[in-house]
Amino acid sequence: MFESAELGHAVDKKIYDKEVPALRSALLDAQFDLARDGKFPVILLIGGINGAGKGPTVNVLNAWMDPRLIETNSLGAPSDEEADRPPMWRYWRALPPAGKIGIFFGSWYTEPIADRVYGRTDDSDLERSIEEIERFETMLAAEGALLLKFWFHLSKKAQKKHLKSLEADPENSWRVSESDWEQTKRYDKVVRVSELALRRTSKGHAPWHLVEGSDARYRNLTVGRTLLAALRGRLDGPAENTAASAVPPPLPSVDGRNVIGALDLSLTLSKKSYEKKLAELQGRLNGLSRHKKFQRHALVAAFEGNDAAGKGGSIRRVTGALDARFVRVIPVAAPTDEESLHPYLWRFWRQIPRRGHSVIFDRSWYGRVLVERVENLSPEDDWMRAYGEINDFEEELANYGCIVVKFWLAIDKDEQEARFKAREATGYKQFKLTDDDWRNRDKWDLYVHAVSDMVERTSTSVAPWTLVEANDKHYARIKVLETLCDRIEETF
Amino acid sequence: MFESAELGHAVDKKIYDKEVPALRSALLDAQFDLARDGKFPVILLIGGINGAGKGPTVNVLNAWMDPRLIETNSLGAPSDEEADRPPMWRYWRALPPAGKIGIFFGSWYTEPIADRVYGRTDDSDLERSIEEIERFETMLAAEGALLLKFWFHLSKKAQKKHLKSLEADPENSWRVSESDWEQTKRYDKVVRVSELALRRTSKGHAPWHLVEGSDARYRNLTVGRTLLAALRGRLDGPAENTAASAVPPPLPSVDGRNVIGALDLSLTLSKKSYEKKLAELQGRLNGLSRHKKFQRHALVAAFEGNDAAGKGGSIRRVTGALDARFVRVIPVAAPTDEESLHPYLWRFWRQIPRRGHSVIFDRSWYGRVLVERVENLSPEDDWMRAYGEINDFEEELANYGCIVVKFWLAIDKDEQEARFKAREATGYKQFKLTDDDWRNRDKWDLYVHAVSDMVERTSTSVAPWTLVEANDKHYARIKVLETLCDRIEETF
Numbered sequence: 001m002f003e004s005a006e007l008g009h010a011v012d013k014k015i016y017d018k019e020v021p022a023l024r025s026a027l028l029d030a031q032f033d034l035a036r037d038g039k040f041p042v043i044l045l046i047g048g049i050n051g052a053g054k055g056p057t058v059n060v061l062n063a064w065m066d067p068r069l070i071e072t073n074s075l076g077a078p079s080d081e082e083a084d085r086p087p088m089w090r091y092w093r094a095l096p097p098a099g100k101i102g103i104f105f106g107s108w109y110t111e112p113i114a115d116r117v118y119g120r121t122d123d124s125d126l127e128r129s130i131e132e133i134e135r136f137e138t139m140l141a142a143e144g145a146l147l148l149k150f151w152f153h154l155s156k157k158a159q160k161k162h163l164k165s166l167e168a169d170p171e172n173s174w175r176v177s178e179s180d181w182e183q184t185k186r187y188d189k190v191v192r193v194s195e196l197a198l199r200r201t202s203k204g205h206a207p208w209h210l211v212e213g214s215d216a217r218y219r220n221l222t223v224g225r226t227l228l229a230a231l232r233g234r235l236d237g238p239a240e241n242t243a244a245s246a247v248p249p250p251l252p253s254v255d256g257r258n259v260i261g262a263l264d265l266s267l268t269l270s271k272k273s274y275e276k277k278l279a280e281l282q283g284r285l286n287g288l289s290r291h292k293k294f295q296r297h298a299l300v301a302a303f304e305g306n307d308a309a310g311k312g313g314s315i316r317r318v319t320g321a322l323d324a325r326f327v328r329v330i331p332v333a334a335p336t337d338e339e340s341l342h343p344y345l346w347r348f349w350r351q352i353p354r355r356g357h358s359v360i361f362d363r364s365w366y367g368r369v370l371v372e373r374v375e376n377l378s379p380e381d382d383w384m385r386a387y388g389e390i391n392d393f394e395e396e397l398a399n400y401g402c403i404v405v406k407f408w409l410a411i412d413k414d415e416q417e418a419r420f421k422a423r424e425a426t427g428y429k430q431f432k433l434t435d436d437d438w439r440n441r442d443k444w445d446l447y448v449h450a451v452s453d454m455v456e457r458t459s460t461s462v463a464p465w466t467l468v469e470a471n472d473k474h475y476a477r478i479k480v481l482e483t484l485c486d487r488i489e490e491t492f
Numbered sequence: 493m494f495e496s497a498e499l500g501h502a503v504d505k506k507i508y509d510k511e512v513p514a515l516r517s518a519l520l521d522a523q524f525d526l527a528r529d530g531k532f533p534v535i536l537l538i539g540g541i542n543g544a545g546k547g548p549t550v551n552v553l554n555a556w557m558d559p560r561l562i563e564t565n566s567l568g569a570p571s572d573e574e575a576d577r578p579p580m581w582r583y584w585r586a587l588p589p590a591g592k593i594g595i596f597f598g599s600w601y602t603e604p605i606a607d608r609v610y611g612r613t614d615d616s617d618l619e620r621s622i623e624e625i626e627r628f629e630t631m632l633a634a635e636g637a638l639l640l641k642f643w644f645h646l647s648k649k650a651q652k653k654h655l656k657s658l659e660a661d662p663e664n665s666w667r668v669s670e671s672d673w674e675q676t677k678r679y680d681k682v683v684r685v686s687e688l689a690l691r692r693t694s695k696g697h698a699p700w701h702l703v704e705g706s707d708a709r710y711r712n713l714t715v716g717r718t719l720l721a722a723l724r725g726r727l728d729g730p731a732e733n734t735a736a737s738a739v740p741p742p743l744p745s746v747d748g749r750n751v752i753g754a755l756d757l758s759l760t761l762s763k764k765s766y767e768k769k770l771a772e773l774q775g776r777l778n779g780l781s782r783h784k785k786f787q788r789h790a791l792v793a794a795f796e797g798n799d800a801a802g803k804g805g806s807i808r809r810v811t812g813a814l815d816a817r818f819v820r821v822i823p824v825a826a827p828t829d830e831e832s833l834h835p836y837l838w839r840f841w842r843q844i845p846r847r848g849h850s851v852i853f854d855r856s857w858y859g860r861v862l863v864e865r866v867e868n869l870s871p872e873d874d875w876m877r878a879y880g881e882i883n884d885f886e887e888e889l890a891n892y893g894c895i896v897v898k899f900w901l902a903i904d905k906d907e908q909e910a911r912f913k914a915r916e917a918t919g920y921k922q923f924k925l926t927d928d929d930w931r932n933r934d935k936w937d938l939y940v941h942a943v944s945d946m947v948e949r950t951s952t953s954v955a956p957w958t959l960v961e962a963n964d965k966h967y968a969r970i971k972v973l974e975t976l977c978d979r980i981e982e983t984f
Binding site: 067079338 | 547550551553554555558559560561562563564565566571572573595597804807808811812815816817818819820821822823828829830854
């Protein structure tokens with residue numbers, strides 16, 4: 001695979017000097033078009049072996065283009081805020097907004113490759129990481145990001161030569177560390193592991209570009225031209241076709257049965273039992289959240305449900321049992337403009353708590369497959385692929401020890417009408433009732449269908465859905481608390 | 493001062509149970525009004541001595557109100573990302589948006605008081621911290637924040653009694669640490685230092701409320717009622733008068749002279765000298781940015797200037813000398829909606845770099861006293877007080893080792909016209925020219941006046957302005973690079 005990057009590629013100075021001015025000006029043009037139209041972000045990964053000129057090339061790109069429209073991220077060792085969250089969190093938070101170029105110097109490939117090379121993981125761990133990366137990049141591409149991946153390569157001989165010449169230069173000798181020489185010893189292993197990773201992740205929407213690193217002019221021109229072609233291709237290409245997904249959306253079940261219809265909404269709990277159980281469960285939840293073992297985990301709870309199903313009231317019974325200093329409730333409404341410039345899940349990733357903390361979402365990332373589907377706010381293709389993206393997201397959370405608990409609070413149409421009317425009648429609750437709420441009722445059956453599909457496709461062993469019969473508020477709140485306690489307990 | 497909080501305040505259970513439901517419902521109403529109108533943020537500080545019930549009270553507030561509209565911040569030891577920035581950075585990033593309540597459990601008072609109690613600082617350090625806090629809170633209030641500060645107090649005897657009863661309770665004994673007992677030994681000093689801090693920072697716009705901590709019902713009711721009264725007072729009060737500042741804005745100098753007029757815009761530099769100096773200075777800047785001592789500092793450079801004065805070109809000559817991995821260029825345009833919900837300086841604070849890094853602002857926080865003043869985008873009162881706020885901001889940056897460099901790039905009217913026309917004529921630069929640019933020219937004299945005032949009021953020893961004669965681009969770029977190098981060097 002790397003043969004083509006060991007040919008001694010080089011570019012003549014005369015050719016270089018002639019080409020660069022036009023290339024720079026074309027890159028600037030493309031950057032301005034990108035910024036003006038602001039339709040997609042560009043994500044540029046710079047990976048490769050030591051001494052292959054990654055840093056200098058990044059500097060050249062910044063010098064050639066307008067640095068105001070570039071965000072260069074040098075991701076070395078994670079900060080403590082990063083180390084205390086799922087590994088992908090730091091990359092999510094560094095994703096550039098639409099209209100800008102984000103350069104990643106050190107990326108989601110760095111750790112899986114280094115871990116394998118240094119024997120901290122085995123081949124199957126590497127395979128799993130690669131699969132996660134594949135899904136992540138597929139998501140980025142589907143969300144519209146232009147993804148460019150460059151791998152800088154040097155032959156074994158060229159790498160040694162490079163280090164020796166650096167050492168000999170008094171101005172640069174400090175740059176050569178023990179670990180650089182250490183890495184040359186592992187050259188073969190680095191190449192073997194990288195090749196596997198590159199081969200498996202070179203997809204049509206995100207191919208790797210190999211760059212031989214020994215000649216600066218060759219490197220710069222290769223990266224510059226590739227970037228320009230990709231930018232122009234996207235900027236001048238046909239508008240994307242986001243109308244329909246490859247596979248038609250699921251039809252409602254032919255016998256009319258579904259998980260919502262199967263709920264027994266007549267379940268109730270007396271006020272007396274409720275109060276007794278509430279006190280018990282809040283005490284239990286409080287104890288669990290203070291437990292030493294909880295410090296190794298985090299809690300992410302998502303509340304979805306029919307309008308007026310009692311999400312707010314349930315959430316307050318949960319937060320009432322937790323120390324306010326370590327929990328945050330996130331009401332999910334329309335995205336802010338900063339959020340709109342990023343992939344869909346970005347606004348949820350940014351809320352992911354540190355270990356030992358809890359975050360409760362009042363409505364969640366499931367809006368994609370509920371309101372956005374039913375109200376046609378997203379193209380079919382977007383919400384159809386969201387099921388898989390959400391499963392990936394939740395698995396990443398779970399893998400790092402996060403307890404993901406999801407509730408659908410279900411009421412029937414009559415109960416909803418009664419609650420709407422009660423809200424209209426009483427003071428501050430009017431605030432909670434909008435015309436949208438009445439309108440949504442007309443689409444009741446569409447929502448039932450959407451919820452059924454959602455449960456079918458996203459209720460997983462790592463993050464199962466809990467359907468809550470919520471016609472009776474007492475019953476619902478107790479079921480929510482019980483579920484939370486059980487889920488936390490079984491994780492310990 | 494604390495006598496009133498050692499009276500053994502307590503509230504009868506019957507009275508409490510009667511009052512609480514109405515209070516809760518009124519607090520919820522106020523919260524919804526706050527969220528709906530979204531006009532101002534509420535910042536609620538909870539300070540005080542150990543064992544006085546701060547944590548439980550925060551939990552009660554969260555239980556009484558809608559937790560979706562509260563952000564509780566428990567700020568203990570700083571994370572490494574926080575420790576690597578000016579001390580106030582962590583508080584700025586935790587400020588709640590307008591429409592929400594932010595509770596600070598641990599605040600900007602915690603460290604100055606603890607440092608003084610434990611002898612890490614002396615009285616004059618404490619005085620300086622208090623002055624900084626005063627200015628910070630004045631700014632918050634002027635920006636519209638509703639600031640509520642509660643100090644929880646216990647008598648010496650009551651504190652000891654509290655710790656003993658905790659220790660005796662097997663469920664809670666783990667909560668009592670060595671340092672708690674340690675703190676009781678320093679009770680007198682804690683009280684002395686806190687009293688000084690409280691006395692000096694209890695202002696009309698941000699008074700301290702003393703709360704005796706021994707009785708939970710008294711605490712809860714006191715905080716709840718105070719919060720409600722403050723919320724209602726602001727929500728129902730007359731719209732704020734932000735028309736004019738107390739002091740009239742400065743008049744133009746009576747003899748027509750000003751710092752801009754005094755510039756010799758005929759200064760030039762030949763292409764040959766330019767190229768030689770450019771290479772020298774970029775090398776020097778590169779060396780300085782890699783210097784070991786730079787790791788203890790950070791660079792914050794702000795570029796302002798007439799339209800088409802060459803800010804972008806100068807910035808590129810600067811970034812061209814720096815390692816792209818450690819520098820970011822922030823183009824400042826209209827605030828995002830998240831930024832608009834915070835005090836003016838928030839959007840600049842969020843960009844402040846870690847030590848060893850650089851951030852370059854293309855336009856900056858000075859927009860407040862330039863375009864916002866000239867175009868009447870801000871009330872006079874807002875931009876008039878901005879000079880002082882900006883000086884405070886830059887002093888905070890400087891105090892932590894940040895090198896703050898500010899450039900005004902000046903060209904004359906003829907040169908500007910020539911550049912506008914050249915932009916209209918060439919390809920990608922058209923993007924840089926808007927109708928606004930032509931319109932701004934009509935206000936040339938108003939801008940000159942605004943710039944003169946800005947330089948007069950914000951060119952300080954910690955962050956001086958550098959006026960750059962920019963009719964000749966070569967001359968301007970060299971002056972910018974030279975200034976940067978000199979400023980960094982003199983800091984080492």
